[in-house]
Amino acid sequence: MALRILMFNWRDMHHPEAGGAEKYLVTVAEGLSARGHEVIFRTSAYPGGLPDEVVNGVRYVRKGGRFGIYPRALAANLTRRYKADVVVDVQNGVPYLSPLTRRRPVINLVHHVHKEQWPVFFGPRLAKAGWVLESRIAPRVYGGTSYVAVSDATRTELGGLGIDPDRVEVIHNGTDAIPLDGTPRSLNPSLIVLGRLVPQKRVEFALEAVARLIDEIPNLTLDVVGSGWWEPHLHAKVAELGIEKHVTFHGHVSEAEKHHLLAQAWVHAMPSLKEGWGLVVVEAGVHGTPTVAFTEAGGPTNSIVHDQTGLLVDHGSQEFTAAVRSLLLNDEQRARMSSEVATWVAQFHWDESVERWEQALLRAAGRVSPTEDPNS
Structure with missing residues (x-):
C-alpha cells in the first residue's frame, strides 16, 4: 500500500x-x-x-x-x-x-x-x-x-x-500546539500580528489601530512576529504614526517563543487581504486568544465563528480598529471568546x-x- x-x-x-x-x-x-x-x-x-x-x-x-x-x-x-x-x-x-x-x-x-x-x-x-x-x-x-x-x-x-x-x-x-497554562496574559492590553511581512498581510491596519487607540488605551502594545521584505516599510510606518514605544518587531522566532507570545496577547489581529484558512487563528485559539480578521479574506470565515471565537469585519481600517477596540475594552466579551475559541480549535x-x-x-x-x- x-x-x-x-x-x-x-x-x-x-x-x-x-x-x-x-x-x-x-x-x-x-x-x-x-x-x-x-x-x-x-x-x-x-x-x-x-x-x-x-x-x-x-x-x-x-x-x-x-x-x-x-x-x-x-x-x-x-x-x-x-x-x-x-x-x-x-x-x-x-x-x-x-x-x-x-x-x-x-x-x-x-x-x-x-x-x-x-x-x-x-x-x-x-x-x-x-x-x-x-x-x-x-x-x-x-x-x-x-x-x-x-x-x-x-x-x-x-x-x-x-x-x-x-x-x-x-x-x-x-494543530499540534498545547495550551501554555503557566503563561499569564500581558498585564497591559496587547495585540499580536504573526506572519510573513509582505504587503498582502496588511500589517499597516494593525499599526493604524494602535495609533487610533493609544489616547484611550495609553499602555496598548503590539507585537509584530515574523519577517519579510516589507519590514522596512512597516518600520517607516511606525515612525510616521509616532507609535515607536508601542510596537515591538520580534522578527522570526522559535515555535516555543511564538506560542509564548500568542498566549500572552489579549487579541490576535489578522488584517490579511486573503487567507486560505489562517493557521495562526487556530494556533492563537489554542491559548484562548481570539482573532479579529476580515470577511473578505475568505478562509477566516471558516476558521473563525463570528462573535464566538473572534470577530469578522467587512472592510476598512476603521472598522477593523473598532473591532479590536471592542475586544480590548470589553473584558466580559473577551473572556467569553477566550473560552469558546479554546474549545472550538480543539477539533482540528x-x-x-x-x-x-x-x-x-x-x-x-x-x-x-x-x-x-x-x-x-
Whole structure:
C-alpha cells in the first residue's frame, strides 16, 4: 500500500519566506512519511538551502528560483525522474501544470484563489496575465484531476472558476500546539500580528489601530512576529504614526517563543487581504486568544465563528480598529471568546488531516486503503 508521492511547492519550511501554507504541506508530508510512504518534496532553491537532503523522512529537492522552479518541475515530470505514483501539485497562484505530462495521477492543492493579490505584486498587464493563467487556463489543464482545498471558502472560490465542487475535498489545517497554562496574559492590553511581512498581510491596519487607540488605551502594545521584505516599510510606518514605544518587531522566532507570545496577547489581529484558512487563528485559539480578521479574506470565515471565537469585519481600517477596540475594552466579551475559541480549535488535529490526505492519495493512485477494503 505504500506510495511514492511527489509534491511540488515553491517553498519549504526552511525557506526565508515560508508561512502557514508551507507548515501545512510539510506537516502532511512528514505525516505521510511516518505512515510508510515515500515523499519527495520538489521546491525552490534559496541561499543556504541544500540542493538535496532528507529531513524527518521527507526528501527535499531544491532546484530553480521563484519562477525557474516551474519549468524545472515540469521537465522532471516529463522525464519520469522520480517514478511517483501520484503528484501533489500546489497551485499558489501559478500552477505547475502537471497534468500536461499525462504521466501519473495529480491532486491540485489550492489554499486560496489569488484574484485580489495579483495587482498587489504586479503591474496591470502582468496582473491580468496571472489572473488569466489562474482563472482560465489552470481550470482547463486540471479538468480531469481531483482538488484539495483547505477551507469551504476556497472550495466556493474554485466553484466560481467553473470547477465542480464535488471534485474538491476540503482538508483543514490542524494543530499540534498545547495550551501554555503557566503563561499569564500581558498585564497591559496587547495585540499580536504573526506572519510573513509582505504587503498582502496588511500589517499597516494593525499599526493604524494602535495609533487610533493609544489616547484611550495609553499602555496598548503590539507585537509584530515574523519577517519579510516589507519590514522596512512597516518600520517607516511606525515612525510616521509616532507609535515607536508601542510596537515591538520580534522578527522570526522559535515555535516555543511564538506560542509564548500568542498566549500572552489579549487579541490576535489578522488584517490579511486573503487567507486560505489562517493557521495562526487556530494556533492563537489554542491559548484562548481570539482573532479579529476580515470577511473578505475568505478562509477566516471558516476558521473563525463570528462573535464566538473572534470577530469578522467587512472592510476598512476603521472598522477593523473598532473591532479590536471592542475586544480590548470589553473584558466580559473577551473572556467569553477566550473560552469558546479554546474549545472550538480543539477539533482540528494534524493526525486527521494526514489521514484524510492518505485516503485521497490512495484513491487518486487507484489503491484501496485497508480501512476502505471490506475484505481486509
